[in-house]
Amino acid sequence: MSVTVPKGVKTNVRLAPFTTWQIGGDARYFFEPDSCDALQSVIDWARQAAVKWAILGRGSNVLIADHGFDGLVVRTGGAMTRVSFERDTDGVGWMRAQAGVPLAAMVMAGLQEGLGGLEPMVGVPGTVGGAVVMHAGAHGVTISEGFESGRVLLAECGVVSWTRDEFRFGYRHSRLLDEPAVFLEGVWKMRDVERTEARRRVLELQQWRHQRQPTNFPSGGSTFRNPGEGLPSAGAMIEQVGGKGLRVGGAEVSEKHANFIVNRDRACAENINALIIELQQRVWQHFGVWLVPEVVGLGMAVGDIR
Secondary structure (H helix, E strand, O other): OOOOOOOOOEEEEEOHHHOOOOOOOEEEEEEOOOOHHHHHHHHHHHHHOOOOEEEEOOOOOEEEOOOOEEEEEEEOOOOOOOEEEEEOOOOOEEEEEEOOOEHHHHHHHHHHOOEEOOHHHHHOOOEHHHHHHHOOEEOOEEOOOOEEEEEEEEOOOEEEEEEOHHHOOEOOEOHHHOOOEEEEEEEEEEEEOOHHHHHHHHHHHHHHHHHHOOOOOOEEEEOEOOOOOOOOOHHHHHHHOOOOOOEEOOEEEOOOOOOEEEEOOOOOHHHHHHHHHHHHHHHHHHHOOOOOEOOEEEOOOOOOOO
C-alpha cells in the first residue's frame, strides 16, 4: 500500500551522520520539525498511516541498526533549539529550553544570564530532550536539578503539561521511556552564579572529560548503567574482566575508559552489539552482575536483555 508523504518529510535518509557513533542505515521517512506544531502534525500522520516512529536528538547513546529503521525518524537535534530566560518579581531566575537544545549550549546560555546549577551537564553529549528521557546525569547532578515542569506530546491526546513528579524520574529513567510520548520543552528554576567562577568550573569539567573519556574516536557515551551502591562501577568491572581494548570488527572498548565503546575503524552496529553482549557475559561470569545498557536501539535490540 502506498503512503502519501507530508510536505517536508524525506525518504530513505542515511542516519549515521546524525549519531555520535557515526553508525546506522537509512530511515524510511525522516523529518526535522521547526516547531512543536510541526512535530505533532507529523506524529499524527504516522499514527494514521500506521507508520512506526521514533525521536532522535543528537544521536548519542543510540545504536541504529545497519539495515536502518523501517519507519519515521523525527530528528529534534537540528531544530527546536530555543532557550529563554526570565526572572519573577522576587528575582528568581527561570529557564525554558526546547528538546533540541544541546546540553552544552543550554549550560552556556544560562551562564550568559548569570544563572546556573546544571554546569556538570556540559560534558554530556546529547540534547535536553534526550537527557530528560534518560534522566541523564554527571558528577552527581542530573537533568532534573531544578526542573519544575515540562510540555509533552502524547500520541493519543496531544500536548499536555506534566509536573516534575509526573515525569517519575529514576536512575537513568523517566516516564517517557514507558509510554509513547515526546518531550517538547521544560522549565528549570535556576540559581544565581558568579559568571567567571562558573565558567572556570565548566572549563574544569571539560578538561576532566577530555582526560578521562575517549574523544579521539566516535563513541555513544557511557555504554552501561552503573550497577548500584556497594558495587564497582560498570567501567571498573569491565576493566577487571579484561574488557579494555577488546575489539570486534571496527568496534573497540576504549583504552581510556572501559565503559565506552568507540568506532575505531568503520565499525557497524552488529560489531558494537557483539561487544556489548561479550562484556555483559564476562561481567556476569566474574561478578554475578548483569550490566544493563544505557544505549537504546533503533531498529534493533541492544545487548542480551534478561
